[in-house]
Amino acid sequence: MQELTHYIGGEHVKGTSRRFADIFNPATGEVQAKVPLASSDEISQAVEIASKAQLAWEVVNPQRRARVMMKFVDLLNRDMDKLAEALSREHGKTIPDAKGDVQRGLEVVEYCIGAPQLLKGEYTDSAGPGIDMYSMRQALGVTAGITPFNFPAMILMWMFAPAIACGNAFILKPSERDPSVPLMLAELIEEAGLPKGVLQVVNGDKEAVDAILNNPVIQSIGFVGSTPIAEYIYGRGCSNGKRVQCFGGAKNHMIIMPDADIDQAADALVGAGYGAAGERCMAISVAVPVGDETADRLIEKLIPRIEKLKVGPYTAGDDIDYGPVVTAAAKQNILGLVESGVAQGAELVVDGRNFNLQGYEDGFFVGAHLFDRVTPNMDIYKKEIFGPVLSTVRAASYEEAIGLAMDHEYGNGTAIFTRDGDAARDFANRINIGMVGINVPIPVPLAYHTFGGWKKSVFGDLNQHGPDAFKFYTRTKTITSRWPSGIKEGGEFNFKAMD
Numbered sequence: 384m385q386e387l388t389h390y391i392g393g394e395h396v397k398g399t400s401r402r403f404a405d406i407f408n409p410a411t412g413e414v415q416a417k418v419p420l421a422s423s424d425e426i427s428q429a430v431e432i433a434s435k436a437q438l439a440w441e442v443v444n445p446q447r448r449a450r451v452m453m454k455f456v457d458l459l460n461r462d463m464d465k466l467a468e469a470l471s472r473e474h475g476k477t478i479p480d481a482k483g484d485v486q487r488g489l490e491v492v493e494y495c496i497g498a499p500q501l502l503k504g505e506y507t508d509s510a511g512p513g514i515d516m517y518s519m520r521q522a523l524g525v526t527a528g529i530t531p532f533n534f535p536a537m538i539l540m541w542m543f544a545p546a547i548a549c550g551n552a553f554i555l556k557p558s559e560r561d562p563s564v565p566l567m568l569a570e571l572i573e574e575a576g577l578p579k580g581v582l583q584v585v586n587g588d589k590e591a592v593d594a595i596l597n598n599p600v601i602q603s604i605g606f607v608g609s610t611p612i613a614e615y616i617y618g619r620g621c622s623n624g625k626r627v628q629c630f631g632g633a634k635n636h637m638i639i640m641p642d643a644d645i646d647q648a649a650d651a652l653v654g655a656g657y658g659a660a661g662e663r664c665m666a667i668s669v670a671v672p673v674g675d676e677t678a679d680r681l682i683e684k685l686i687p688r689i690e691k692l693k694v695g696p697y698t699a700g701d702d703i704d705y706g707p708v709v710t711a712a713a714k715q716n717i718l719g720l721v722e723s724g725v726a727q728g729a730e731l732v733v734d735g736r737n738f739n740l741q742g743y744e745d746g747f748f749v750g751a752h753l754f755d756r757v758t759p760n761m762d763i764y765k766k767e768i769f770g771p772v773l774s775t776v777r778a779a780s781y782e783e784a785i786g787l788a789m790d791h792e793y794g795n796g797t798a799i800f801t802r803d804g805d806a807a808r809d810f811a812n813r814i815n816i817g818m819v820g821i822n823v824p825i826p827v828p829l830a831y832h833t834f835g836g837w838k839k840s841v842f843g844d845l846n847q848h849g850p851d852a853f854k855f856y857t858r859t860k861t862i863t864s865r866w867p868s869g870i871k872e873g874g875e876f877n878f879k880a881m882d
Contacts, residue, residue, distance in 0.1 A: 393579025
């Protein structure tokens with residue numbers, strides 16, 4: 384049985400807590416490795432090493448820090464296949480999905496190559512008589528990130544790449560469900576030239592999280608996960624004087640107008656709703672067709688597409704549409720919510736409850752489900768399912784449709800499919816949701832824009848990646864400067880004035 388490690392001080396370090404978590408193969412249900420769960424003492428050790436390393440790293444000029452990012456991009460491309468295979472083996476997602484996971488993180492690293500430009504301050508000459516004023520952006524010190532299982536490469540790089548480019552050290556506490564890729568990333572960025580100790584990977588559970596929240600040296604914390612835990616981390620982190628950004632749950636609606644291309648909308652819903660087994664915070668989980676005629680046409684198009692989805696292990700190749708969910712508990716939660724939808728009166732038009740994959744009976748596979756005539760009072764509408772389940776809520780009008788998305792407690796992402804420019808513009812302007820797609824089902828911004836939701840999907844003032852990341856991982860210092868003048872009237876220099 385393989386036993387993984389922490390990565391502290393540039394070395395793989397065995398855990399000392401004597402506590403471990405199982406890492407499953409989601410396709411077979413078998414335990415394939417164990418990962419140590421750090422104690423608070425191990426977190427303190429990592430922070431102490433990071434604190435010393437950060438002092439030297441901060442004074443490295445931004446251009447040289449950017450060169451580390453340039454080399455890191457090269458190494459990520461070199462090892463793309465290796466990273467994707469390790470990611471799929473622990474998470475279960477297909478190899479193309481895994482490569483996309485790495486690629487979207489890599490793009491943020493590319494953005495961080497612009498650190499010299501992004502870290503520039505401002506300057507005002509002669510703000511007053513003989514007075515100049517300027518600002519500078521300086522690193523926070525030791526920062527930390529607590530990341531989820533569903534994107535074990537991308538979200539990590541969204542956090543640690545800008546933090547490190549700004550001159551900080553970073554303590555990473557990845558998900559204990561799929562920790563191999565985080566450890567590999569730490570090795571790669573050091574191969575790229577990052578000094579040992581600037582990035583530490585410490586595996587753990589709630590004890591490690593609380594140790595990060597309570598450690599006085601750590602200046603900021605990033606988190607992605609469920610809303611209840613996001614609220615906990617945000618509240619406790621802020622009360623301990625830290626800068627905190629937390630991203631929580633989602634329930635993303637896609638509105639289909641009567642004038643939409645229904646084939647295009649159906650294809651988009653299948654990809655956005657069932658890709659990666661629905662384990663994406665930007666997955667579309669609610670389709671809102673406007674009018675019964677639109678709904679009937681949409682359901683007619685969706686059923687054969689969903690029934691043709693191929694589910695299997697990542698080892699089956701690129702022919703697979705999605706793989707298993709991450710754990711047996713995740714599978715049971717999804718099926719439990721499906722049962723609640725049936726019990727509460729929703730119409731289950733594609734039933735994946737009895738899905739069984741020959742040879743992988745103990746794996747965590749979940750068949751695709753499609754509900755129709757879902758209402759806002761049902762659990763499958765209110766809760767984030769995080770599985771291959773799409774709910775259809777019929778709306779009588781555009782106003783009713785937009786109201787559904789606006790009234791939901793989550794506000795991560797949304798989309799509208801229409802040929803009407805006025806409707807699209809109105810939707811984009813009025814909707815109280817952070818990321819909006821117009822004929823785009825998963826509107827995840829590229830690296831040079833920022834990622835973040837509204838309402839109970841986010842806690843904190845700044846988003847991930849883009850310009851907000853460089854604001855989050857630095858403090859602004861403003862200097863007002865006045866030098867006594869030694870120049871006489873007529874231009875002659877007065878040395879006595881400078882004594």
